[in-house]
Amino acid sequence: MTLIKWSDEGGTVRLGLPSDLDLAMAQPLLDSLRAGFAASQAVIAEAAAVERVSTACVQALLVASRHAAEQNRTFAIAQPSEVLAEACEDLGLDGWLKQWSQA
Numbered sequence: 001m002t003l004i005k006w007s008d009e010g011g012t013v014r015l016g017l018p019s020d021l022d023l024a025m026a027q028p029l030l031d032s033l034r035a036g037f038a039a040s041q042a043v044i045a046e047a048a049a050v051e052r053v054s055t056a057c058v059q060a061l062l063v064a065s066r067h068a069a070e071q072n073r074t075f076a077i078a079q080p081s082e083v084l085a086e087a088c089e090d091l092g093l094d095g096w097l098k099q100w101s102q103a
Contacts, residue, residue, distance in 0.1 A: 004017065012043070014043075015045045025057055026054060033045075033064040037067065044076045044077075045061060045078065049081065053084050058088060077097065077100050077101045
């Protein structure tokens with residue numbers, strides 16, 4: 001299993017999302033989010049570096065937000081890149097991104 005680089009900062013797992021979140025990265029992203037929630041009650045996906053994103057990776061982030069809401073955990077997408085914001089808008093998920101993002 002390949003995981004995206006992450007760190008634990010004071011009980012919060014921070015995932016440093018790579019610049020390329022293409023289809024091949026969907027499973028590693030999902031595995032990394034699962035590992036993050038297994039290690040902590042709070043997961044933050046650092047998204048400023050994202051330059052390319054697939055629908056499957058957006059879906060993985062959406063699943064993480066639903067999991068957090070259902071389990072009363074914390075999830076946020078920190079500094080979503082313009083590319084990620086545009087992809088979410090194209091998918092009709094701009095409201096979702098605003099709800100789950102941090103500046």
